[in-house]
Amino acid sequence: MKPGRGFLPTTVSEMEGMGWRELDVLLVTGDAYVDHPSFGAALLGRWLSSHGFKVGVISQPQWDKPEALTGMGRPRLFAGVSAGSLDSMLAHYTAFRKKRSDDAYTPGGRAGARPNRACIAYTGLVKAAFPGLPVVLGGIEASMRRASHYDFWSDAVRRSILLDSKADLLVYGMGERQVLELARRMADAGPAAKPRAALTGIPGTAFMGDEADVPEGAPLVRLPAHEDIVEDPRQLMASTLSLEAQLRSGAWALQPHAGRSVVFAPPASPLSSEELDRLYSLGFTRDPHPSYKEAIPAVEMIRFSVTSHRGCAGGCSFCSLALHQGRGLSSRSASSMEAEVRSLTGHPEWSGSITDVGGPSANMWGASCKADPAACGRSSCLTPAICPRFQDDQKALTALLRRLKSLPGVKHLRVASGVRHDLALRSPAYAEALIREFTGGQLKLAPEHSCPKVLELMRKPAFASFERFLSVFERESRSAGKEQFVVPYLISAFPGCTDSDMRLLAAWLKKKGWKPRQVQCFIPLPGTVAGAMFHAGVDPSGRPIHVARGDAERLRQHHILIPSDFRA
Ligand code: SF4
Secondary structure, eight states: OOTTTTTOOOOOOHHHHHOOOSSSSSESSSSOOOSTTSSSSHHHHHHHHHHHOOEEEEEOTTOOOOOHTTTTTTOEEEEEEOSSSOOOHHHHOOOOOOOOSTTTTTTGGOOOOSSSTTTHHHHHHHHHHHHHEEEEEEEHHHHHHSSEEETTTTTEOOOOOHHHHOOEEEEOSSOOOHHHHHHHHHHHHHSSSSSHHHOOOOOOTTEEGGGSSSOOOOOOOEEEHHHHHOOOOOHHHHHHHHHHHHHHHHHHEEEEETEEEEEEOOOOOOHHHHHHHHHTSOOOOOOOOOOOOOHHHHHHHTEEEEEEOOOOSOOTTTTTTHHHSSOOOOOOOHHHHHHHHHTTTTTTTTSSSSOOESSSSOOOOTTTEEEEEEGGOOOOOSSSSSOOOEOOOOOHHHHHHHHHHTSOOOOEEESSSSSOOOHHOHHHHHHHHHHHHHHOEEEEEEEEOHEEEEEEEETTHHHHHHHHHHHHHHHHHHHHHHOOEEEEEEEEEEETTHHHHHHHHHHHHHHHTTTOEEEEEEOOOOOOOHHHHHHHHOOSSSOOOOOSHHHHHHHHHHHHHHHTTOOO
């Protein structure tokens, strides 16, 4: 039996239907298998396939049964493991560590289809199913936990996930270059070769080794040892900032763990515009695998969205996306996106609406650094003020959005990705078009807070720029005769934030007559600077800050904005 149109095989009969006797690579993922470019297994699977490798996918396997992986046989080269689109602990637990009952990346939207700490569980499963097969971790869970990190759910500093999982290699950042290079190396090495040589030194990966693995004379960042971080929480801040700097500078990095070291090869360079175009032209059907009987909530939300770029220059201290995708921006060409929209209009479920055009942020398409980012010491291109070397092209973005909207079959085009309002203010033509033409009644914006000291710790723009954007929004909406609203995203209990800071924010909202709906009680994500602030109780310069750490204080801060929210 052939797999559904465009899908990679998930069973032996689908494999045989394609005339394959053996896989080269098996991808194991904690998400449902959806042939959409927002799903990592589909993206990497199609990328490897387009380069001639035979790839199979097993999604959401039962994690206590090795036979859940053996149906298609032992793959020839390696198994790639990912927890899915979210860190599995974040997917499973709320800000108050209560179990969630839903999972948007699973058929029927039910929780429970993937294990806690999925990278660790799936690696164990692969090792039991295929002893000796190299296992490669990737995706956001692996990326953010690649070095010693604070784990909110166990309230402890954990080692690199490489050690806890015993995987052979970890891919950090977006993974196309790394997995392709690895597949080529493993294929060239042949079955008799020792895999270690093939597994070391690929840009954008981490592996167990020592200083001898770092090329002589190469720039090297030495991270504090794991044991020192456990001993002294401030060392976590030093380690997190050093890893951020390593991403920028393109150096190697080394972190000792009990006599051994995690070696971080320099980051992989982002895909070029041409490579991104090629990736997105691989003919994704945007459908869930035909074996699923129930709808997958995430698919309903993103099926007709278009990714315009990767990377985010904002560097917000709480965000894992910027750390995962990097600060450098890489944008698709307008013609590639136009071709994608034309293909969307032929989808059987197309109703005429593009639900989003964007990336980690909506309005950074086409932006770049006019200088050498590797020589830059800043942690954000946009705060505390927009860097004079940051070059955006929101005029071209406006033209692009209009061009996509004018294509035959397109009735609506909305921008749903987060808009950087400080950036939007630099381009009145973009702001006007966004508000008048591409906002569907509600525009989500993320001021996150109103207090200068909290915003500074978040690396967010000053609140005055949000207020300025708001007045543009109100003016343009009025003059377009549209009744529409800004939905502000806010965070309570951020490190450095006190009850009185929350009251100031609440007073501002009251003055506006707004009852906020999108308030997230802060969750310290592994690998982020904000996570290090939460654990260490210091800001990035080492100054002590107040941290609402206990649930009682966190809930109190949260209830200052939403008195009746018990779901947090
Ligand atoms: S020089 Fe400016 S634009 Fe370039 S990376 Fe640094 S902060 Fe960003």
